[in-house]
Amino acid sequence: MSEDHYPPRLIAMLEAIWGEGFLSPGGPDEVARVIGDHDLTGASVLDIGCGAGGIDITLVRNHGAGYVTGIDVEDPVLTRARALVAQEGLDDRIGLVKVAPGPLPFPPGSFDVVFSKDSIVHIPDKQALMAEVFRVLKPGGWFLASDWLIGTEDISPLMADYIAAEGLDFGMATPARYLQAMAAAGFSDGRTTSRNGWYRLRAREELERLKGAAGAEAARIVGQDFVDQNIGIWSRMIPVLDTGEHCPTHLAARKPG
Numbered sequence: 001m002s003e004d005h006y007p008p009r010l011i012a013m014l015e016a017i018w019g020e021g022f023l024s025p026g027g028p029d030e031v032a033r034v035i036g037d038h039d040l041t042g043a044s045v046l047d048i049g050c051g052a053g054g055i056d057i058t059l060v061r062n063h064g065a066g067y068v069t070g071i072d073v074e075d076p077v078l079t080r081a082r083a084l085v086a087q088e089g090l091d092d093r094i095g096l097v098k099v100a101p102g103p104l105p106f107p108p109g110s111f112d113v114v115f116s117k118d119s120i121v122h123i124p125d126k127q128a129l130m131a132e133v134f135r136v137l138k139p140g141g142w143f144l145a146s147d148w149l150i151g152t153e154d155i156s157p158l159m160a161d162y163i164a165a166e167g168l169d170f171g172m173a174t175p176a177r178y179l180q181a182m183a184a185a186g187f188s189d190g191r192t193t194s195r196n197g198w199y200r201l202r203a204r205e206e207l208e209r210l211k212g213a214a215g216a217e218a219a220r221i222v223g224q225d226f227v228d229q230n231i232g233i234w235s236r237m238i239p240v241l242d243t244g245e246h247c248p249t250h251l252a253a254r255k256p257g
Helices: 008-018 027-035 054-061 075-087 126-136 157-166 175-185 196-211 213-222 224-243
Strands: 044-048 067-072 094-098 111-117 137-150 188-194 246-254
Touching: 008 075, 008 196, 008 213, 008 224, 027 054, 027 111, 027 137, 044 054, 054 067, 054 075, 054 094, 054 111, 067 075, 075 094, 111 126, 126 137, 126 175, 137 175, 157 224, 175 188, 175 246, 196 213, 196 224, 196 246, 213 224, 224 246
Parallel strands: 044 067, 044 111, 067 094, 111 137
Antiparallel strands: 137 246, 188 246
């Protein structure tokens, strides 16, 4: 059996930095920015890589999604997500499903919106991903996401060092590669919006919090050694954010119809 990339102590560490139920930065405000002016009222939404559940709760509570199907490949995050969804009394509006990597286990035209926040970095084949997203969307439906992108196809030693420190199965792609994959799948109105400038500042704030009160609080749960390891990761991430090689990005595209 493969080792989980997000065991309980990493979930606790990331929630200490990013908030309850969130395994990536920005919380509900960044979810709202990904959605933009799209109206999710009553929509059927697929969330690819639902993580610890904060995103799905936000999609229902803040944006009126009719029903959210959150999928992930790991049990620890789904266990955490189910607990938070039950705590919020949203079991009738949010379904959480463990899936295997590969094709999405849903019929064609199942969803009004496919959403994802900083999870599809773990899927290296962007063309296959976009083809599957296109397939499960209803005509006229939208793909709305954010992801960790790279600025260029060539990885510098600094970037390689950061990726190695993360220890995750990153399959990072450039904006151009995402746009090509969207077009090849049949999407229209494909666009990318860099969030590098925002996260360059945010990451510095997060590092200071890790070195201060947030890190001390997390250390009581996960141990100081694990906090120090994450301080090392953030210290390696900031230089490649500064060069633009690490480029958090919003993605959007529409299925014609």
